[in-house]
Structure formats: structure tokens, C-alpha cells
Amino acid sequence: MKKCLALILTVVMLLPVMALAENYAGEIVIGIYEPASGTSGAGGKQEALGIYYANYLAPTVELSDGVYKVKLVEVDNQSSPDKAPSAAQQLVSEGVSIVLGSYGSGVCIAAADIFDAAGLVAIGISCTNPQVTLGNPLYYRICYLDPFQGTVLANYAKDEFNATKAYTLAELGNDYDVGLAYYFAEAFKGLGGEVKGEEFPKGNSDFTAYLTSAVNSGAEIIFAPTSVEYATQIITQAAANGITIPIMAGDTWDNVRILEAAEGTDLSISVSTFFDEGDTGALAAEFVTGFKAWLNENPEKLANNGGSDIVAAVSALGYDGYMVALEALKRADSGDRDDIADVVAEVTYEGVTGFIAFDENGDAIRDQAFIIKTDNETGTWQFVKVQNVSDIAK
């Protein structure tokens, strides 16, 4: 007993030392705050891949006092807001200069205050919920927001399927789902449609009941902006129950698993996203080819991308996120959190997903979304159209 107590005490004594030990000379550390596991694990991994690819292309950053090596530190927020704080804390204590991430909005919101307290700038990559940047001065983001995405999709539903009744399905307590569903509903009502909304509890696997009530509600469109894990189930069960109503979703569904699930079914699935693989712009094309090559040379990376080399939009965003971070470092001309905080708002960057600049909230000023749909024969994405803000009465 005494011995074990003594041991514990000594360990406790040593802790502060260990805590202080971390420091990187000649290096600048960028934190990757992504889910590597859990419901948004798949997406998180793809986003991280984009960042790693960018780091592979630009492994250093040149400041006035010499070239610094950029080191990436990744923590897994396990896609759950209750695990997020300690993950965020870890990044903070690792002494990172700036944070990238995350995929999924809930974890960002959960971590925002912790980053803020540490004076640490975070650049959200594909977290589209307004609350991420709202009232969090140090949280920026390079993707568009749900109100915009919601509006885009609502309009698309109206124009493409001339739907007047919609059914929205979201995961209970998932800020991304609930938020996007909400804004979609608002916009759709605005366009004179009516909406029936339902939420399913975390970990639910039986969607037949929901799909049935969707049918019973006479909806002409099902909007289910869920995370991929649930998406695949919704698709398979919809197929099994012979649902023919077109299904729509947000950026999360731009994922290989969706294609796999949809392949061979006769469902119509359309998704809004940030980036289209078939984009013919010079930057985009270059990125796509380079990224594919980079993926294919390493099976592990390929596996993390969902086993295929189809370029997910979040990877492209991840790439841009890293580049924006570098821009911020250059502009601040130091790895000091405060210096970065001062300048990041002014950063602009011509990324593969379009031109990036921040507005007063720290949100990217974006004006276009890509809409793509599944091709169930070939199991690939099919580009439909680019939806611009200007096209739709906001």
C-alpha cells in the first residue's frame, strides 16, 4: 500500500516537468483537429488527407528570420462534443501556432471557447454551422455556411423536382444535421413549400419507420443531411423499402460510401458540395491529378480515403485550409499565436475550391456551391450545376 502510494506521489511530482518539456526549435506546429473515428471519422480522415497532401507539397514556411519546418500534430476529437474539449486542450498544450478543423460543427463549437482562451486561431474547414464563428472571434472558416447551403438546396429542390412538400431527417443533437435541416426548411417554406421534420436518436439503425412516415406525409423530396454512417443505412433501407422519392443532402454526403450504397439502386440522390472533381480550372485540375497520384502511391492513405481515389470535396478544402494557414503565418511573420490572431482576418488566398477571403464574422466569402448526383450504374458522382448566390433571391 505504502509503496504504491509513494509511487503515485512521485509520478504526480514529475508531471509538471513532463508538461513543460514539449518545445519545437526551428519548427512551427500546426494542429489538425479532426475526427479520426466515430460517426464523422470517414470525412475527418479525408479532410486530414487534404491537409497532409498540402503539407507534403509545402513542408516549410519562410519567415523573415529564416525558413521554418511545418510540423503537423493531429488529435482525434472522436466526432463527439464531449470528447472534444480534452482533445482541444491537448492541441493547446502541444503549443501549436494555429489549428485546422474540424469536419462536423458540433466538435468545433465545443472546442471554440478553449481555443479562444488560449488565444489560438482556428480555421474551420468544412464546419458549416453559423454558430462555429458566431461569438467566437478566433474561429475562422473557409467553407460556406448552412443558411447559404440550405437556400441553395431548397431552390434546387424547387427548380429541379418542383417539389412543394419536403421531409427533413436529422440526427438528434447533431448541430450539423439539425442546423442544415432547419435552414433548408426555412428557405423551402420561404419558397412556398411545406416541410415535415423528424429527428432520430444517436445510434439509431432502423430508418424504415422514418422513411415510411416520409412517404405517408406525401413528401416529394427527402432531405437528410446526416453523417455518412447514417446516410448509408438510410440509402440501403430506402432502396429495400422501394422508396422512389428523390433524396437530397449536404456536403457530408459527398463521400465514396454513399456511392457504394447507392450503386445498383434506382434512388435519385443529389448533394451540394464545395468542389467538383471534374472542375476544369487549372488549379483544381492540377490538385486533382496530384492528389490522386499521392493517394495511389500509399495503400494506407487510399484506405483512409475510403478505398478509392475519388477526390472528396473536403480533401480539397483541407488542402486550401493548410495553404490559408501558411498565408497567415507569412503575413504574421511569426509563429506567435497573438501575431497570427492580429492578421488572419486580412488573409486572402486563391484556392482550388475558389477564392478565399474572410468577412467580419470570420466566415469565408463564398458565392457558389456545386450540386452533384449519384450515377447508380457506374457508382460515380455526376456534376449537375454550379449554384451561385446571385442566381437565387436571398
Place this chain on the structure above:
Amino acid sequence: MADSMLKLNNITMQFGGVIAVDDFSIVVKQNEIVAIIGPNGAGKTTAFNCVTGIYPPTSGQVFFENRLIVSNYPNKKMKALYAGGNKNFPKEKVCLTPDKITRLGMARTFQNIRLFKSQTVFENVLIATHLHQKCNLFSAVFRLNHQQEQAARKHAMDMLEVVGLLEVKDELATSLPYGQQRRLEIARALATKPKMLLLDEPAAGMNPQETAELAQFIRQIKERFRLTVLLIEHHMDLVMSISDRIYVLDFGRLIAHGTPEQVQDDPKVIAAYLGEDEE
């Protein structure tokens, strides 16, 4: 019957089809030592449990100091099943819980010793004193009741002294030898300041010499605390030596009662103990 301490009227206890106690009535007067004897499975302990409210009898009534503490009659399934001797059931249904009955001043010990295993001898007795501590949560937590607490500890010590366990007071209760555990149970019962003491086979597993001591001891405490004692026992010599009156149970039925002498040469009793040829 002004001075009757405990009174059982036609107690019948039936588990499913089995009749453990059948139409059993006794009276215990103040400052008496009364014994219930009978072969194993005669229903002695069952009767005890009915009296102390651990479970209600199928039918019958129990009075403690002329206050009705237990009263029940068969209903639901039992009505159909019922096979007890007494047919005139009490009307009302009363069933005080064991703690209430203890509060009224009836303390008991258990046949299969039930001490608080993880506690020391002293703590075991101390717990029993709680009954007489009148204090609310607040004053208990913030120790505003320390004189009371002191009194309680003092009382507990006294009880330990009475049963002569003072020197082992800091041992774990369960680490004591059998005989001492029984004494501890008695001490614990006494700590609730009872008017009446129910002893369930106090001499079980004791050698003759210990038993003799016990007899002595029971008389002692009876005098000292002006107790009425009802005990269940196998050891004939113990019973005969201390009890004023004896009730004999066999197969749940009362077969004889009276002074030790009377009971001793009652043929039915002898039959019950030695077994008979016919039957």
C-alpha cells in the same frame, strides 16, 4: 391480563401449501422468561418472524403491551389455499415494519447470526443506539449533536461491558468466536433499550459450560434491565433452568404448555421429541 407483555392470537403462517405455524396462541407476562421449544422445523422461528414483522402471518393477531402490532387475514390466492386451524379471522389488516416494532421496545437476535460484517464489535452496538438519537441530518453532519453522540458511545460501551466483550471492541465482528458473536447480538439488541427481548436459539453451538454461563447471563440482564424474555431453544437444560413457562410446538401446532415440570413429563412432548411408533 393488564400485565400481558406479548400476546399472539391464533397465528397461522402458510407458505403456499405448507403450514409452518398453525393456530398458535401464547401470552407472555411482564418480567417472565418464556420459552418456545420444539423439534427442528416446528415453526418456532417462523412464529418469531411473524411477531417481529419480518413477514405478516397468513392470519392471526399480535399484541404488544395490549397494542395491536400485527393483524392479518387470508385473501386473494391464500383464501382458496388456506388450511389453518383457526377459522374466525380478524377483520383489520395491520403490519408494522420491523423497525417500528423495535421502536416500540421489542428487540431480537437471529438464529443464523446476522452481524454487520464489515463493522467492528463496537460499531455493531453503536449502530443499534441510533434508535435513541433524535437529530436531523444537518446537526448530524455538522456534529451539533456531539453530547448525544458521546452518550450513545457511552451506552454502547456499557452494553459491551455487560456482555463482557469490552476488550475485543475493536475487532471485526465476524472475527469473533461463535459464542461471543451470539453475545454481541444480544448486546446489540440491548442497545436499543428494549422492554422485551426475543432470543432465537441463543445457545446454539455452545458447549454445556458456555450454556450454563448463558443461562446465568440471561437471568442477570433480565433483572438488570427489567426485561421480559421470550426465547427459542433446543438445549433442554437451559430452557428448564431459566424459563418460567414453556410452550411446545410440533409441526406448527401447539402441543403442550406450562411450567418446566409440567411440560417435562407431558407424554405428547416426549413423543414429539423421541418420536412415536403409531403415526
Place this chain on the structure above:
Amino acid sequence: MKVFKIILSLLLAIIACLLIFFSINALDLSALLKEIVPLETMQQDAGLEKAVKRINDCLADGNQNRALRSLNRLLDDYPDKVHLDVQTKLDLFFYRNNKVMLTLGVYVLFFSAALAVSAFLKQQKHQTAVLVAILVASLYAGIYIVEDLVGVNSMLMTVLKKGAIYALLAVSMNLLNGFTGLFSLGQAGFMLVGAYTYAIFTIENTSRAQVYQYYQGGLVQFTLPTLVAILLAGLAAAFFAFLIGLPVLRLKSDYLAIATLGFAEIIRAVLQYDGLGRITNGSNLLRKFTTFNTALFPFAVSGICIALIALLIHSTYGRSFKAIRDDEVAAEAMGINLFVYKQLAFVISSFFAGIGGALLAMYQTTVQAAAFTSAMTYEILLIVVIGGMGSISGSILASFLFIASSEWWLRFLDNVTYIGTFKVPFFRSGFRMVVFSVIIMVVVLFYRKGIMGDKEFSLKSLMEPRKGGKRRG
């Protein structure tokens, strides 16, 4: 001996006074700056001037930490330019470690006082009282100093904060499962009630509109002071416990467990219900409520709560709880009203669980019903088991160990690591929890009594080997 003590305490007192004096009269940064960087040297170097300016700007903004950070950078950027004599060094030191030195001073003063007092005390009891007082003081002073040294956001402080909170949660669960022998699995439910009650009543009015964006800014439109809200959180949990206890406490061991588990799930569902959205914000995050940023707060709160529980357990009520645990029938025969006491234990335990929940919410800075699953209860239960059913100190010790290992020490297991070119096998996300649960299983199977068994950690037990009774496994 006595004389020696007094002299010592006097010496300490003097040192303390010096410390306090210096740290109070420490120069403020702008003055220091003039000392360190004389005007003329500054004018010679534009970079230096810029650096000094930024520091002054920070001071103007009132951003102390940042000013300090900038100063440090200036010092290592221009080691030759700055002039540091002993005097300035001392000033600088006292400026940098102002808080620490002040605390140290106050603490030493207290220590010397205690020493002096103890010199005049006859009774052993009072002596120990003083000793305990000193220990407690040392603990809090220690935390405060360490926090200032390693920074409030270091992993160490994170662990300490969470550990303190879990300690309270574990002890409150131990009160029920360990001391009263009621196997309840409702903890997460009551934590949830506490957390939500706290959160709802302390969200700043200004940000309510934003938090309750889907529910027209919510119903509650006022903000309670933190401590009141925490108390309220406890009461709310206790109230639920009271209602739930009425039916379920009559159930036997594992039925009770599953019933309480069920109630926790029900509470979770109800709080996520859309219809209550204007109060609970539906299933969405609650955020922007008052939180703490020093580890002292959770330490203080759970410290007090645990102390209360300890007092309760050693009172006559606590004795009755243990009696019920050991033998219900006998306890009842001793005049203990089973139901009342079970209900009491249940309600009290839940009260503290509620407070723990509130603290957890503060720690997480956001709270969401979906997170309070039965897994959370199991975690706390396992802590209790590791610490030892029926040992408060065990639970506390176990909580800190549990949190430290799961959040920090074992994290390296989660990162793919290379020793040279050799890739360490198994190391990747999730391995930590595997190792962790294996350790737990080992404890559960082979050290069933946990670290402390049902004994308490006491100074005596450190001095002399404990006599008898206690055996492991």
C-alpha cells in the same frame, strides 16, 4: 522543542513578509521596460523599438499575458541590447512570478502561524486539526502556484480539473453503491439534470438569442450567480432522485440497477424532446454559460462537497447506511427504517451528482444531453471499483489516476509512433482505451477490493503499517 518551533515560525514569518512586500511593490511592466531598454539604445534599433511598442500596446489593451509573452520574445531576440543588472533581474523575476510569490508569501505566513499555534497546543486532537489545516492549505497553494507555472491550459491542469470533478462524482456514487449497498446506475441521468439546470440558468442573456437560435431565444431570460446555479443544479437532481426513488428503491439489487439505468435514459430522452426546446434547447448544444478558468474552483467546490459527504458517512446516518449495506434484515431489526434511509442516501448522492454534473458542464464549456449515456455511468462506477467500494479516499485517488491515464499518460498509445524507422505495433487511435479497459478488467477480477478496499487513507497508515483486517483480492 516548543522554543525551536516558535523560533522557526518567527523566521518563516519574516521570510513571508519579505516575499509579500516585494511582490506587492513589484514594478509594473512599463516601468520595468524603461529599466531594461534605456531610451537611447531603443532609438538605435528600429526592430527593438517596434518590439517595445508592441508590448506597450498590449499593456494598453490590458492583455497582460500577451505583453509578458512579447517581453520574453524581446529578451531572447535582443540579448546584447537589453541591460539587466541584479536589481532589474530581481524586479523582473518578481513581476513575472508575482502571483506565485504572493501566494507563497501568504502560505508561508499561514504555515508559520499554524506552527506557532501548534507549539502551544496540548491535545493530540488539536494537533492533528492544525496538521490537516496545513495540509489543505498546502494543497490549494500548491495548485495555485503550479497552475501559474505550467499555465492553466497545460495538460496537467486539465487533468487536475477533470480529476477533481470526477472525484466528486465517484465519491457521490460510492456513497450509494459502496456505503449503502444500493447498486444504482442512474448517475449519468442525475449529472445530466445538474448540468442542464446549471447551464440553462447561467447563459449570458446577451448570447441567449444565439444559443437558442431555433427556439426564439428560449424562455429563461435571466442569469443566476454561479454558486446559486450550482446549488440549484444539485437540488434539481435531488428532486428527480426523490421522485424516482419512491418506486424503484423497493427493488432488489440488479433490478434496481437496471431500473435506475432506465430512468437515466428516460431523463435523457425527455431533455432532448423538441417540445421542451425553449427551455432545454431541444437536442442542441447549450453553451456560452459561466465557466471557470482556474483549477481552484472545481477543487474548492468538490473539496467542500466531499468533506460534507465524509462527515455524513461518519455520522450516525452514515453508520445506518453501512448497516443497511451489511444486512438489511438486521438493520431493520435495529430500528432503522429501510425505505427512509435508502431514499435519503439516494437523494443525497444524486444531489452531489447534480453538482458534479454542473462542474462537468463548466469544464466542457458546452453541454449536450446526447453525451450523458450509460457509458458515462459505467466509467464512474469503474472508478469507484478501482478506488475501492466504501472508501472515499480510494475514489478520489482512483479518479485522478483514471483521468490522468485516460486523458494524458496513455494518449501516446493512440499516436502512430516510430522508434527510428521501426513502427511501434498496435499504436493507433483507440489502442489507449483497449489497454485501459484491460487494466480495469484486471483490477475487477484480481484486485476486487481496489486500491483502498473499504479502508480510508490516513496519515497514520503512512507512518506505521496498518494492523490486520485489510487484505487484497
Place this chain on the structure above:
Amino acid sequence: MYDFISANLPYLLAGISVGGQYAMIAIGYTMVYGILRLINFAHGDVFTAAAYAMVYMNATMPLYLSLPLTILFTVILGYSVERIAYKPLRSAPRMSIMISSIGASYLLQNLMWYITSGLARQYPTIPWISKTVTIFTATTKMVTLVTPVLTLVLVLLLVQLINHTKIGMAMRAVSKDFETSRLMGIKINKVISVTFMIGSFLAAIGSMLYFTNYTAVVPTAGAMPGLKAFVAAVFGGIGSIPGAVIGAFIIGIVENIIKAVGLTTFSDAFTFALLIFILIFKPTGLFGEVIHEKV
């Protein structure tokens, strides 16, 4: 009327099939409880593990191999859980066995999380049962129809086994009185092992049916069904197999009715409400018998 049916038939079908799948798990719970008086919290995770086994095996080998192997694997897993987590604690108080079962479940979940890094795996399609059929208005998978039938068949077999074989008799004896039957020379450990094996076997079958319907497998997939199945067992009267089955079907169906009504938030909570209701008003469940405590 026709509309009403066509609108609600899907709910009913879903209810019946999921009910059947719960039943498969519930039997495992109820048998173990009957003998050890232990809530085997790990059972739900064994159920999940079966699914993963299927996923991985099917990736490497043909169906006619992977099916039996999965079942075998699950049975072995169930057996070893008992051996490792419960056997050492035979003589220990019930509470610590229960804690051990919680620990075991914790371990299994974390292990599965580690192996799959928590990502959803797609359950392989088992040919015949996963083809879609149409029962007048409602379209669904074949498994929906197969489940209840298969469940009943298996239960009947099980009842036969328990009533008419030596081991079955031993089981009944042990569940009646642990100590006495030990004294009677019944090999307690053997009986317990067999019980766990049977439970796991059914869990394996259950998982095949369940995940054919709900194709995403995650480490926690089994937790909820597991708990619900236990509730079903309690509801039907713990220790009674027909009770468990009936309870399971009731829960499955009502759960879907709740969803149909639109109280989706409460679909899980309801199950527990039901549990508490039954515990308070009929603690022994529908078919359970009372046990007396000796004083």
C-alpha cells in the same frame, strides 16, 4: 381502411422483425440470468462482435464458409467471456460479478472500436434473405418475413432441448437451486458454459438477421438492442424463455408504433418506461416466479 393499413403496415412489419431479433438476444440474457442471477451486460457486445466477424470473414471467404465460421466464432467468444470474466468470481458477491460484466462489455466495445477505428462497416448482403419482397402495399426485405418464423422455430427447438435432454434437465435444476444441484453432482461449470454457448449461438443468428436489415455496423451497435432485449427478458419474466420471446415482440412492435405516432425522441425511452412500469407492478414479469429469502 385500405389506406390506413397500407400506411401502417411497414411499421408493423419493422416491429415484428426487430422484435424477433430482440428475442434472439433476450433468450441469451434470460437463460444466463436464470442460472447465474447475473445481467450479462457483455451480451449485447457479443452480438455486435458477431456482426464484425461476419463483415471480416465475408471479405476473405465465400458465404457457405463465413456463415458457420461466424457462428462458431461467436459461440467461442461467448464461452471465453464466461470463462475469463465470470468464472473467477463464482463465489464473489453478485455486485462484483455484475461490475465484471460491465467491464467486459467496456473491453469488448473498446476492442471493436480499436480494430475498426470506430468507422461504420457495411454488413455483407446475405443473398436470399436480403432480396426485397412486396406484401401487398409494403415493400421490404425477405428477412423481415424470415425472422419471426426462424425465431419461433429456434425457440421450439430450444424448449425441446431444455425439457427433454440431460443437459436441459441439469440447466433447470441449476436455475432452481445452484448449491443443491452442485451437491447433487451436476457439473455446474459445464452447464453454465453450455448456457453461454446457446445464448451466443442465438445472438449470432440474431445479428445476421438484424444487420441484414440495418446494414451499418459500429462498435456500439449492439448496446441499445442488448439493453432492450434485457428489458424484454425482464418484461416476460426473467428466466422464462417464452416470456422473453413474447416480451421482445411486444417491445419491437410498440417501439415502432411510437415512431409512427411521431414521438421519435422517445422510441428508446419508452422501452425503459415499460421496464420500470413492469418492475413496479409485477416485479416477476409476465411468466416469472417468486423467490423467497430465508431469514
